[in-house]
Amino acid sequence: MDDPTIENRRRRRFLQEAGGLTLAFCLPARAAPPATGQTASVAVPFAPNAFLRIATDDSVTVIAKHLEMGQGSYTGLATILAEELDADWQTVRVEGAPADATRYNNLFWGPSQGTGGSTAMANSWDQLRQAGATGRAMLVSAAARRWQVPVTEIAVRDGVVSHAATKRQARFGELAADAAREAVPAEVVLKPMGEFRLIGRHVPRKDSADKTSGRAIFTQDIRLPGMLVAVVAHAPLFGATVRHFDATAARRVQGVVDVVPIPSGIAVLARDTWSAKKGRDALRVEWDESRAFRLDSADILARYREMAKSPGVVAQRTGDPEQAFAGADRIILASYDLPYLAHAAMEPMNCVIRLGEEGCEVWNGEQLNTGDQARLAEMFGLPVERVKIHMLYAGGSFGRRANTESDYLVEAAHIVKAIGGRAPVKLVWMREDDMRAGYYRPLFHHSLAAAIDAEGRLIGWRHRLVGQSILAGSSFAALTRQDGIDPLSVEGAANLPYAIANRLVELHTPKDIGVPVLWWRSVGSSHTAYATEVFLDVLARALGKDPLAWRLELLAEHPRHRGVLQLAAEKADWARPLPAATSGSRRGRGLAVHESFQSYVAQVAEVTVAADGSVKVDRVVCAVDCGMAINPDNIRSQVEGAVGFALSAVLHGEITLRAGAVVEGNFDTYPMLRIGEMPRVEVYIVPSAAKPTGIGEPGVPPLAPAVANAIGAATGRFPERLPLRRADLRA
Amino acid sequence: MIQLKVNGRPQPIDVAPDTPLLWVLRDTLGLTGTKYACGQALCGACVVHVDDRPVRACVTPVSAVAGRAVTTIEAVDQSRIGRAVQAAWRELDVVQCGYCQSGQIMSATALLAGNRAPTDADIDHALAGNLCRCATYQRIRAAIHAAARSLA
Numbered sequence: 001m002d003d004p005t006i007e008n009r010r011r012r013r014f015l016q017e018a019g020g021l022t023l024a025f026c027l028p029a030r031a032a033p034p035a036t037g038q039t040a041s042v043a044v045p046f047a048p049n050a051f052l053r054i055a056t057d058d059s060v061t062v063i064a065k066h067l068e069m070g071q072g073s074y075t076g077l078a079t080i081l082a083e084e085l086d087a088d089w090q091t092v093r094v095e096g097a098p099a100d101a102t103r104y105n106n107l108f109w110g111p112s113q114g115t116g117g118s119t120a121m122a123n124s125w126d127q128l129r130q131a132g133a134t135g136r137a138m139l140v141s142a143a144a145r146r147w148q149v150p151v152t153e154i155a156v157r158d159g160v161v162s163h164a165a166t167k168r169q170a171r172f173g174e175l176a177a178d179a180a181r182e183a184v185p186a187e188v189v190l191k192p193m194g195e196f197r198l199i200g201r202h203v204p205r206k207d208s209a210d211k212t213s214g215r216a217i218f219t220q221d222i223r224l225p226g227m228l229v230a231v232v233a234h235a236p237l238f239g240a241t242v243r244h245f246d247a248t249a250a251r252r253v254q255g256v257v258d259v260v261p262i263p264s265g266i267a268v269l270a271r272d273t274w275s276a277k278k279g280r281d282a283l284r285v286e287w288d289e290s291r292a293f294r295l296d297s298a299d300i301l302a303r304y305r306e307m308a309k310s311p312g313v314v315a316q317r318t319g320d321p322e323q324a325f326a327g328a329d330r331i332i333l334a335s336y337d338l339p340y341l342a343h344a345a346m347e348p349m350n351c352v353i354r355l356g357e358e359g360c361e362v363w364n365g366e367q368l369n370t371g372d373q374a375r376l377a378e379m380f381g382l383p384v385e386r387v388k389i390h391m392l393y394a395g396g397s398f399g400r401r402a403n404t405e406s407d408y409l410v411e412a413a414h415i416v417k418a419i420g421g422r423a424p425v426k427l428v429w430m431r432e433d434d435m436r437a438g439y440y441r442p443l444f445h446h447s448l449a450a451a452i453d454a455e456g457r458l459i460g461w462r463h464r465l466v467g468q469s470i471l472a473g474s475s476f477a478a479l480t481r482q483d484g485i486d487p488l489s490v491e492g493a494a495n496l497p498y499a500i501a502n503r504l505v506e507l508h509t510p511k512d513i514g515v516p517v518l519w520w521r522s523v524g525s526s527h528t529a530y531a532t533e534v535f536l537d538v539l540a541r542a543l544g545k546d547p548l549a550w551r552l553e554l555l556a557e558h559p560r561h562r563g564v565l566q567l568a569a570e571k572a573d574w575a576r577p578l579p580a581a582t583s584g585s586r587r588g589r590g591l592a593v594h595e596s597f598q599s600y601v602a603q604v605a606e607v608t609v610a611a612d613g614s615v616k617v618d619r620v621v622c623a624v625d626c627g628m629a630i631n632p633d634n635i636r637s638q639v640e641g642a643v644g645f646a647l648s649a650v651l652h653g654e655i656t657l658r659a660g661a662v663v664e665g666n667f668d669t670y671p672m673l674r675i676g677e678m679p680r681v682e683v684y685i686v687p688s689a690a691k692p693t694g695i696g697e698p699g700v701p702p703l704a705p706a707v708a709n710a711i712g713a714a715t716g717r718f719p720e721r722l723p724l725r726r727a728d729l730r731a
Numbered sequence: 732m733i734q735l736k737v738n739g740r741p742q743p744i745d746v747a748p749d750t751p752l753l754w755v756l757r758d759t760l761g762l763t764g765t766k767y768a769c770g771q772a773l774c775g776a777c778v779v780h781v782d783d784r785p786v787r788a789c790v791t792p793v794s795a796v797a798g799r800a801v802t803t804i805e806a807v808d809q810s811r812i813g814r815a816v817q818a819a820w821r822e823l824d825v826v827q828c829g830y831c832q833s834g835q836i837m838s839a840t841a842l843l844a845g846n847r848a849p850t851d852a853d854i855d856h857a858l859a860g861n862l863c864r865c866a867t868y869q870r871i872r873a874a875i876h877a878a879a880r881s882l883a
Contacts, residue, residue: 070828070865204824211829212820212836214764214804221763229758254747273767274754346768346776346830346864395766395830396864431769633824637870641827644866667773667862676855678868 050103051081051131054139058159058173060087062128065097065104065113066120067367068207069345069394069401070641071696072634073120075205077128079630080121083198084132084191087172088159094206096391099369101384113369116402116519118597118694121630125692133188135179142178143170193628193689202633207393218395220428222352222363227424228257228269230415231276233283234433235265237292237660238514242266242285249282259283260418267415273428293514294660297443300513301337304445304466308335312464312506315485316494319502321451324460328451332542334535335448337721338527340655341441341520342670347395348434349408355421359386364409365394367402371475375406379413398645399519403439404474407516432665440655441520442468442489446531451502456543461500463493463531466508468517484509488519492528492596492701497561498536498554515657521645525596525701530722533592533705538718547591547709548574555593560625563686564602565593567623571684572604581714584611586731590709592702599626599698600686601639605679605706609714613726617647617679617707622699624683627690635695636683642699643681648673650704654723733797737762738806748794752786753777755793756803764804764833768862775861778834778841779803785841787860804833812882813840819878827865835861839875848879 053061062078074094082092097104097113104113107123136156143161144151147168155162162169193199210216235241245266247259255275260267268279325331352363359382366372366389377384394401403409412427419425429437444467451460469486471477480486485507487494494505520526540547548569555561568591569575581587586609593602606619622639629635652671656663664670704722712718715729735742737760744755751770756762756779768776770789777788780802807813816839819825826832835858842849842857849857854875863871 070826072827204821205826207829208821208824208826211826211832212817213808214762214833216829217763218766218830220767221757223758223761272754272758274750274758344864346774346828346862347766348768394828395768396828398864428767431771637824637827637867640869641866644868645864648864648866666771667769668771672862672864673866673868674862675858675868675871678866678872681869 050097051128052085052135054135054172054176054179056173056176058088058091058171060085060092060159060172062092062094063097064094066124067115067365067391067394067397067401068096069115069365069367069397071120071638072205072631073115074207075203075634076121076630077124078206079198079203080125080128081132083196084129085136086156086158089198089203091159092206099366099373099387099389099391101370104369112371114371114402115367116399118599118697120694120696121692122598122694129190130188133190134185137185137188138179138182139172139175141182142175146170146175146178199630200628200632203631205634216393218347219350219352219363219365219392220347220395222392222426224352224354224424227352227426228271229273229276230267230269230412230425230427231273231280231430232262232264232411232427232433233266233268233280233285234437235287235292237287237289237294238438238516239292240287240289243288244286246284249284250279253279253282258419260415262411262414262418264411264414267418269415269419269425276428277430292660295513295657296659297340297655297657300443300657301445304443304508304510305335307466307508307510308445308447308464312466312508313483313485314504315490315507316503316505318500321460321462321502321504324451324502325449325462327453328460329454330452332450332452332539333448334538334718335720336446336531336534338444338446338530339653339722340443340515341649341653342435342655342664343396343398343400343520344435344670344672345394345396345398345400348429348431349400349437350426350428351409351412352424352426353412353416354424355380355416359388362387362389362409363392364389365397365401366391367394367397368406372406372409376409376413379410379417398521399523400439403518404476407437407439431667435665435670436662438516439518440515441526442470442517444527446527448531448535450535450539452543458500458539458543460502461496461504463505464508465489465493465506465528466510467527468513468515469509470517470519470523472509472511488524490528491524492594493524493532496532497558497595498551499556500554522596522697522700525594529592529594529701530704530708533594533702534708534712534718537590537705537709537712541712551593560600561593561595564600564623564625565591567684567686568602568604568621571623571682572621574604578606581608584731585609586714588710588712588714590706590711590713592705592709594701596698596701598693599624599695601698601702603643603702603706605703605710607707607710607714609711609729611731613729613731615651615707615711615724615729619680620682620703620706622681622683623686624695624699625686625688626695626698627688627692629685629688630692632685635685638695639683639699640681642697643703644673644678646700646703647677647679647707650707650722650724651677652723733793735793735797735801736799737801738803739809744793746793749792751789752779752791752793752796752801753788756788762803762805766830766833768830773862774831775834775838776831778837778861780837780841783841783844785838804837807836807840810840812843812878815878815881816840816843816874819874819881823870823874823877825867825870825874827867831861831863835863835871839871839878842875843879843882847882849875
């Protein structure tokens with residue numbers, strides 16, 4: 001009974017029962033109309049059937065079209081639907097949706113299902129409210145018909161439908177069969193905000209019980225009858241290929257079943273993971289490195305610095321920046337270097353693929369559902385509807401599982417094809433495979449200049465960015481601007497909110513760097529917020545201005561930026577001096593504000609810099625405006641986690657290349673934040689009636705600049721490169 | 732054949748003696764709550780108890796635990812401390828992705844078994860080997876304090 005195959009069987013059996021026997025009420029299928037654009041203003045396809053099931057046992061199943069990778073999406077999505085349904089939260093369960101472009105699209109992405117860009121709540125808000133309200137209306141109609149009373153006299157609360165005058169009541173489960181026969185209403189009335197009973201309240205996570213008992217099933221935990229585990233010998237360099245391999249020793253490892261060459265390396269298949277890994281380690285592979293990428297990351301950076309000396313493609317221009325700089329009394333310069341970063345999710349990349357007569361089945365922490373589905377369909381020569389994807393919990397992702405090239409899925413598909421589909425295959429990447437596979441947050445060099453007039457006013461701002469494009473050459477290349485600018489490279493820089501009359505933002509996009517890059521939690525803002533917010537503090541210091549007061553002045557037309565800044569500053573006692581440091585160390589407080597994914601976050605960091613240059617972040621006060629707070633505790637949780645995730649990059653994060661080879665392999669060389677380094681984090685939420693926006697990512701961007709600005713306040717030195725280095729900050 | 736005792740039950744195991752306990756638990760016994768994340772005792776996702784002491788299963792050869800009592804997350808609720816820790820984790824909604832949390836809970840339970848009133852410093856020390864990429868550390872600390880209070 002502790003066998004995962006049995007565990008999985010148990011779960012499957014339960015689902016079959018739910019689907020075949022106990023499931024009395026399943027709204028009829030209706031295909032969503034095709035989405036026509038990528039903005040929130042697109043008409044919402046109303047398909048409540050796809051998101052809700054009510055069984056005779058009163059259980060309410062919410063079908064989640066988005067991946068749960070830690071960000072609380074399952075709980076948030078269920079909260080929205082359950083609110084309008086007036087369900088009893090205790091009876092609500094969440095189930096991952098299959099990949100299906102006809103029903104489960106991300107409404108902000110066009111005809112594509114996926115999770116990213118902190119869109120899960122925002123794009124689901126109207127859709128799931130309507131789905132819940134539709135279900136409620138049909139239960140009410142069924143009760144009215146049964147009791148022969150007007151629908152207007154019926155109330156619903158906590159999963160119980162009641163008629164006060166006749167003292168009759170029925171639970172959802174009792175009405176489910178009748179409700180299924182009611183017509184789907186063409187229009188439903190949504191609750192006014194004041195009547196919310198779940199939204200905005202403390203609603204516990206739906207995945208806590210399983211994730212604290214070892215019962216939660218991740219891809220890593222899947223085992224199917226006859227399944228083989230594959231571990232792959234990957235090329236040591238990007239662009240290297242297999243020239244020759246000798247599998248004699250690998251095949252001698254007990255448990256090893258097969259060794260197959262695939263485009264990305266040599267796969268060893270075994271009956272269990274350890275045997276597969278031992279077999280992989282016993283392989284002898286000779287690599288053809290003639291077309292491999294061979295630069296050091298230091299060489300790349302040197303090249304970027306050189307590029308930054310000349311003008312790039314104009315990403316944004318306001319006023320007359322050339323004139324401002326020509327007439328400046330003085331010019332202040334700074335540059336910032338931000339490294340390649342690995343996502344390093346705790347669960348290394350993996351997936352399970354089974355090829356059968358019916359088609360192909362996939363188990364995966366699935367983040368680009370229909371994109372991955374289409375690619376696998378193409379590889380196996382199947383129609384997309386015969387690629388069935390089970391979306392499981394992901395043990396973190398931070399963008400990594402939303403791979404534009406479906407990299408690890410494609411690798412697994414090649415293995416399945418290489419063995420003729422004779423067994424299900426679980427591809428398991430060891431930590432080193434995961435760390436060295438590329439798809440990093442791109443390394444960026446930022447070069448900034450400010451023009452100051454004779455009165456000490458900031459009259460010009462020039463920002464040059466140099467870094468690889470995430471979109472270029474990927475399956476998302478169509479999102480590149482007409483002028484060749486990847487909007488993901490300049491987001492947060494080209495839309496700087498500060499009132500600076502003359503501005504120029506330019507981009508250089510090197511095209512000959514063979515390191516695969518990808519979105520990493522908060523994407524472009526993960527580096528642009530650092531450059532813009534630290535430089536603003538450098539200027540404030542040079543001009544003798546208070547970093548808070550000056551920002552508020554420059555943000556006169558941005559009330560939501562101002563709102564979070566003021567709230568964070570108030571809660572952090574910005575006006576009062578920071579308690580002094582113990583002897584030898586220096587203390588400082590810094591702030592930063594940044595909007596990403598239409599959510600606004602300000603943070604105030606308090607740091608202690610020791611004489612040896614080491615930095616301890618003591619406290620971070622955060623203020624958040626993400627529209628209406630669906631689940632305030634999850635917002636706090638996400639921002640607390642974002643602070644730690646971002647701080648990990650500030651203190652430790654760096655992927656380096658030596659002659660093209662990734663140096664870091666495991667957590668000894670790619671250290672991540674540990675509990676002793678976690679600051680005290682306070683999160684305050686700005687009350688709002690605006691539509692909810694995302695919270696998975698927006699807590700990340702302000703942290704690094706807030707810490708750097710605190711270091712600047714403590715030491716007079718604003719770090720121009722990350723991660724922090726003691727040598728830069730010694731007393 | 733190696734005689735294991737896992738979660739109170741005898742388990743004869745037929746694997747190579749150098750096989751790490753982690754893979755025996757996961758692949759042979761199907762106890763998948765114990766996680767692989769680094770394979771080198773660097774992250775703590777695989778922490779289990781051996782004779783009530785926290786051990787990293789990924790670098791512990793199965794032969795080294797023959798005849799000793801192995802407890803995994805699946806059975807942590809068999810002890811009062813384990814139940815208190817789980818309850819506090821749920822009350823405070825500590826988890827995010829959840830992948831590291833089995834190891835966190837096993838380390839926290841071991842800490843409380845030897846120290847019923849740990850300070851933040853005690854917690855930071857005892858859980859220094861448990862990485863959480865979602866950085867749920869603040870809630871981990873709070874949950875350990877809450878569990879300690881509930882056990883007092």
